[in-house]
Amino acid sequence: MRRSALDALPVREALPGLLSALDGHGTAVLCAPPGTGKTTLVPLVLAGLTGGGPRRRVVVAEPRRIAARAAARRMAWLLGEAVGESVGFTVRGERLAGPSTMVEVVTTGVLLQRLQRDQELADVDVVVLDECHERHLDADTAAAFLLDVRETLRPELRLVAASATTDAAGWSRLLGDAPVVEAAGVSYPVETVWSPPARPVRPPHGMRVDPAQLAHVASVVRRALAERSGDVLCFLPGVGEIARVAGQLGGVEAEVLQVHGRAPAAVQDAALTASDRRRVILATAVAESSLTVPGVRVVVDSGLAREPRVDHARGLGALATVRASRAAGRQRAGRAGREAPGTVYRCWAEAEDGRLPAFPSPEIRIADLAQFALQAACWGDPDASGLALLDAPPAGAMAAAREVLSLSAVGAVDAAGRPTARGLRMARLGLHPRLARALLDGTELLGARRAAQLVALLSEEGPREYGDDLAAAWRRARRGGDPYGGRWRAESARLERALGSTGGGAAARGSSPTPPLPETGGGPPAPAPRTPEGPESSREPASDGGAMGDDRAAGLIAALAFPERVARAKGSGAFLMASGTGAELTEGSSLRHAEWLAVAVADRAPHSASARVRLAAVLDEDTARAAAAHLRTEGEEVRWQDGDVTARAVERLGAVELVARPLREPDPALVRAALLDGLRAEGLGLLRWTPDAVALRARLGFLHRTLGGAWPDVADDAALLARADDWLEPELSRARRRADLGRIDAGQALGRLLPWATGEAVRLDELAPERIEVPSGSRIRVDYTAEQPVLAVKLQELFGLAQTPTVAGVPVLVHLLSPAGRPAAVTADLASFWQGGYRAVRAELRGRYPKHPWPEDPATAEPTRHTNARLRGR
Structure with a gap:
């Protein structure tokens, strides 16, 4: 000892x-x-x-x-x-x-x-x-x-x-x-050196980190080697970033080690063992705590970390690159002062430090909770309400988790949330329930070994050089020769053993939601994608249960694990997943010509409509139907599309359309809903609006603004459509297409909204008359479309009228027209106009229109529609 x-x-x-x-x-x-x-x-x-x-x-x-x-x-x-x-x-x-x-x-x-x-x-x-x-x-x-x-x-x-x-x-x-x-610790002082990039870099999103940021981190590592003594520990968010920075440190006078959870044991041991040679240790968050790395005097902190994120609406879950918290920064900096005074180089500006989150987000708040929900159900507390937790699981995330675990999805829990016998077996496999479903159901067709191998590939992110084709990655892992291959073989063997110990295979199907799977995948064989290792001749033959080839086997397992991500081609490397989210392959992907894909890994950049496919397998429609059977729906789809009603009987796999045929007699209720959608999309102008109908709408709008009460709001299309039952029936229910809407008399329909029940409807012409009789005897139409009613009338027809006309107690805005019908003046106070403004109008227009009367005293003059000659002839 x-x-x-x-x-x-x-x-x-x-x-x-x-x-x-x-x-x-x-x-x-x-x-x-x-x-x-x-x-x-x-x-x-x-x-x-x-x-x-x-x-x-x-x-x-x-x-x-x-x-x-x-x-x-x-x-x-x-x-x-x-x-x-x-x-x-x-x-x-x-x-x-x-x-x-x-x-x-x-x-x-x-x-x-x-x-x-x-x-x-x-x-x-x-x-x-x-x-x-x-x-x-x-x-x-x-x-x-x-x-x-x-x-x-x-x-x-x-x-x-x-x-x-x-x-x-x-x-x-x-x-x-x-x-x-x-406990008090023995800590040595750590100097902080702020070292932000000289030029702005793009913030991280998804798994992507700006290459300029990684180049800057590599330059700071070189600076630290030149300015300080001792080993350098550099924190980076993930394996890919570690590899990139390592590639940019060629030629440094130090041994460069890459330490992460998937690193070979020999590399991990080397990092944790003192060395006579100077070292640069590039590490993920595994080196923040628990591990003492001897010899470290300098820490270079990229300021980045990885956290799980899940998009429940799109069925996408992945790790996301985020700014590391201040607590993580303290932990990382402390590594430089474990054995002696040290230095931390922080690759961001000091002014940014106070804006960083104080602590990392608890995983229970941000992660996919399907595995947690299954654990809680097997423990006897399906909703986790009785568990002592620092943070309660979000209700939305738990609801999404229960949907994944349901009898119709993976078959792990019943309607009450209690685990099925199958769910108990899944919990003992040490896998996410999605992968457990793929392992149990896939074993029936592929055999335990092949199913375990493919699930092992999906349980841990593979090297980027393996590409985006799951089947090709499987073949490459089988060839071995890299550290990942060794870990994959160990995990495959573990899963195969676990299947035996938990009663896997056909006996494990129990409450499986998966219908009998097609033994050959149906349809013509998919074209063999070109892979880095060569053409089809280099592939290994299928092992036990191996009637199904590698490509279809990979598609089967990926589809069983992620049925919401089975995807149908839309063209040019674009696909639509059953979840409703688009998916796009990178240029040069060997999968771009597939008709169907099973998408295993995808991430979506902020504000992007489509996800980027990172790992997928070729699929056929029969297998897609079986794997995602719980997403299959049949029904009538009646919608407003391309300016008219379309009615089809449609079979779908989630959002993916499988089969469609026209409907001759669609459900009238669905047709009515589609017509309403059309009215919302294109406006009430689809109805027949005569001048009288337009005028009635304006009059009712005026009364609603002025008197309120029982007078309806008709100015806003949305308000009118909300009351479609009150004024558009029965015409709307009889309509079947756009042309039928055009035959509905909007004015007649609006009449149904008048306040007949209160008796106010009979006062419409009294309160908002369509026309007003002026002193000349003319009946002039009132325009109610503006905020204040407008009466546009020739000036001579109002001679002798001292007071401005009113409607519903509101003075109209009088537009006084010249003999040619052009506006000469606007007033809401005729008495004042006759006393003042009239003189200026008379002086301006008298010479232009000498045939019309322009008396000096309009208040006592005779109103007329005629010229002086007509007046003398009378």
């Missing part, structure tokens, strides 16, 4: 408080800075492996496989043992532990699987949830289940929530007001 190394860990000072809290309360929150030994010394002490104290079985849950393996190796080294003796680990597809193991480090996903199989955890005394500040969904779920176990089955089970930076008060409340134990 390396006693000196154990004694040097700062968390030792907090151990008495932690042990006392667990003895008295059973739960505790441990806050300890990175490098203090919370991940390594604390479990050993709790297990009684460092001398003194009773022996206990301790399970340590880590959010990542790399951290679980590293923690186990470190603890075994401290004890002077090999991994698998007193300390072991279990991650997906790999276990190194034995009968004498007292401390087992597992991923939170493995812990959840154990809890579902054995809720009591009968052989475990203490569970440590490490790095709980990261708020991964599996960790939150495991904490909720463990608290349930403590409350109902095993109150003696001890629980520790441990983190470097966390919401200690929140976790304390969640754990039943658990004591908070804090």
Whole structure:
């Protein structure tokens, strides 16, 4: 046992408080800075492996496989043992532990699987949830289940929530007001160097990062190597960005290592082992916590991170590149001060720092919750309302998850949300329910091995060089020769074993929603796409259950996993998915000529109507119909299209049209709805509007504005269409097409809206007369289309009229016309006009129109429609 190394860990000072809290309360929150030994010394002490104290079985849950393996190796080294003796680990597809193991480090996903199989955890005394500040969904779920176990089955089970930076008060409340134990760390000062790009770069969207940003990060790494000593740890959001930056660091005088969750174990070990040679370690968030990387004195922080995102409306879920939180920035910077004073180069401006989010988003708020919902259902709490969670799952996301799990989709839960026997098997596979459905149902036709291999390809993002063709990626993975191929084979073997242990194959179909699948896919074989490895002759023959070729097998599994993404070609590499979202292939894709695709991975840029296909497989219509059977609908589709009513009987797979034929006798209610859509789209001008009808609408609009009450609002098309039942029936119900609308007399129909019930309708001509008789005897039409009624009349016809006419108590706006009918003056006060304005009009027009009367005193003159000659002749 390396006693000196154990004694040097700062968390030792907090151990008495932690042990006392667990003895008295059973739960505790441990806050300890990175490098203090919370991940390594604390479990050993709790297990009684460092001398003194009773022996206990301790399970340590880590959010990542790399951290679980590293923690186990470190603890075994401290004890002077090999991994698998007193300390072991279990991650997906790999276990190194034995009968004498007292401390087992597992991923939170493995812990959840154990809890579902054995809720009591009968052989475990203490569970440590490490790095709980990261708020991964599996960790939150495991904490909720463990608290349930403590409350109902095993109150003696001890629980520790441990983190470097966390919401200690929140976790304390969640754990039943658990004591908070804090450990002081030994930290060295870290200098901050702000190093933003010289020119603006495009913000990240989806999985895309501006290449200019990555080039800038590479230049900052070179600067750090030149200005500072020690190893450089550079944080980047994902594997692709790590590879690009590594490619731009050629020629640096340092060993460049790429560390991420999918890196080979040898590379991970090299990063976690001191070296005599200077190193640049390019890492994802796996290096933020849990892992101590020796020799690091400099951190270069790109400021970017990856978070899950799901678009429930489009059925798209993926990782998204986001700005890293301030809490993540502190964690990353702290890596430079673990062993000595250090420096952090931040690739953004200091002014931007305060605008960054304080903490990363809890995964439960932003992620696809289908797997969480299935876990909760198998636990006995389908809506998760009884689970102790720091954040409740969003109602919309839970509703979408239940839809995915339903009997009609993957068949995992019944109508009440309870798990089916099939759902219980799916939960034990350690897969997303979509992939579990593909594995169980695909096994029947493909055999366990081929189905497991394809599902393993979909369960982890493959290298970009594998391309967008799932079948070609499958062939490339089978050839091996790269680190991804090794991990893929291990996961394939795990899934094949899991199928056997959970009763997979045909027996597992149980409540499967998938109808019998076509054995050959139906139709002519799809053309073989050209792939990097060569033509069809290089393909491996199908293995067990292998009547179906690689291309169709890949399409089958992808369609079973993502039925909402089966897609039909629209031309030029564009497709329409069953979800209703468009999908586009990149130029040069070998899939561009396929009639049908099963889209496995796609992402959609903000404000883009279509998604970009990143991984897909050729599909045929029969397989699409079977895989997405729950999306199949048949019905009458009657709609307003291209300026008229179209009526068809249509069979669809979601939004994808399969078959359509014209309908001779469509449902009248659907026709009526389509006609209303046409009126909304093109306006009420589709009806027949005579001059009288236009005038009536204007008069009613005036009365509504002026008197309100029972007088209807007819000025707005939307308001009129909302009352279509009141005024357009029965004509609308008899109409069948656009031409029928043109035969509806709008004026006659509007008459139905008059307030007949109150008796006010009979006062229409009194309150808003169509015409007003003027002193000359003429009956002049009133224009009600403006805000104020307008009476346009020749000036001479109003001689002798002292007061302005009114309608509904509102003075009309008099447009006084010249003998030629042109406006000469406008007034709402005739008396004032006769006394003042008339003189100017008379002076201007008298010489132009000498044949018409222009008396000096219009108030006493005789009104007339005639010239002076006509007047003398009378």
